Amino acid sequence: MPATQLDPRTALVLVDLQKGIAGAPVQPLPAAQVVGNGARLAAAFRKAGLPVVLVNVTGGAPGRTERSHSGGQPPADWADLVPELDQQPDDITVTKQTWGAFHGTALDDELRRREVTQVVVAGIATSIGVESTARAAYEHGYNVTVATDAVTDLDPETHRVSVEKILPRLGETDTTDAIIALLG
Secondary structure (H helix, E strand, O other): OOOOOOOOOEEEEEEOOEHHHHOOOOEOOOHHHHHHHHHHHHHHHHHOOOOEEEEEEOOOOOOOOOOOOOOOOOOOOOOOEOHHHOOOOOOEEEEEOOOOOOOOOOHHHHHHHOOOOEEEEEEEOHHHHHHHHHHHHHHOOOEEEEEEEEEEEOOHHHHHHHHHHHHHHHOEEEOHHHHHHHOO
């Protein structure tokens, strides 16, 4: 469903647009396109005086999984946000240790303090950080919109399932241009 509106107090949440993840082989959209659209969204939200949340990940949840979490020690700048986002002093930064940006962080408190009622979510990877953050936002009572041309994944099939089947059940989906147009 195309995005129908943005609440007056909407925040942008950019998930894991950091050097180590933006440098991974992603599909179906190239990371450069996702980062570029994320940067355009951030600039538009800042211009509208709305909160921009920049999320990075520096660890992982404990527990056994069938797939390995990593291949060793990441480079020192792995968790640094990509410079294209043009991080500003007023941006909210959240460092997480799990897939979603809400669990174990102060994100909900930061948004409630600013009376935010809706979030626009974008980033990498669609089926991991983006979907987990959108699910938690929905469960916390926020209206959710996902910028479909500002998300991509390590696996094109999981991306497709998230965009076509999961995210529309959590909120609305639309393009970067359509979301910017709704900002007025």
